C-alpha cells in the first residue's frame with residue numbers, strides 16, 4: 001500500500017500561523033480589549049451626586065402684619081427675623097450646643113434636642129447651650145431686606161426698617 005502525498009496547498013489557503021505567533025497576536029488583542037473595557041468603565045463611572053445647597057444669603061420681604069417682637073421665619077431658612085421700634089434684626093435658629101434648629105416661642109427660643117432655652121435676644125437662659133444664638137447680618141430698608149446667615153453681627157445690631 002502506498003501512502004498518498006499530502007494535498008498540495010492552494011494559493012488561496014491562509015498561511016499557517018506558528019503557535020508562538022498566534023499567542024503573541026492573541027496577547028496583543030487581549031491587552032487592547034482590556035484597555036477598551038477599562039476606558040468604557042471609566043467613562044461610565046457614576047458622577048458625584050453633589051447637590052448645590054441654596055445660598056445662605058437671601059432676600060426677604062417682611063409681612064406687613066408682623067407685630068413688634070414677633071418672629072418671622074422665612075420658609076426653608078434657619079433664621080428668625082424681628083421688627084421693633086429700633087429696626088429689623090435676624091437671629092440664627094441653629095442651637096449653639098449641637099446644631100439643632102431651635103423653635104421660636106413667645107418668650108424666646110427652645111431647642112427640641114436637649115432642652116436649651118434662649119431669651120428673645122438669643123442669650124442663654126437654660127443650658128446645655130454654651131453660647132447665645134448669633135445675630136445675622138441684615139441689610140436693606142423698607143419692607144425688603146437681605147439676610148446673610150453666614151455673617152454674624154454683634155447682638156443688638158439692627159437696621160432701620
Ligand code: FES
Nearest residue numbers: 095097098111114
Ligand atoms: S442641640 Fe440644642 S440643646 Fe443640644
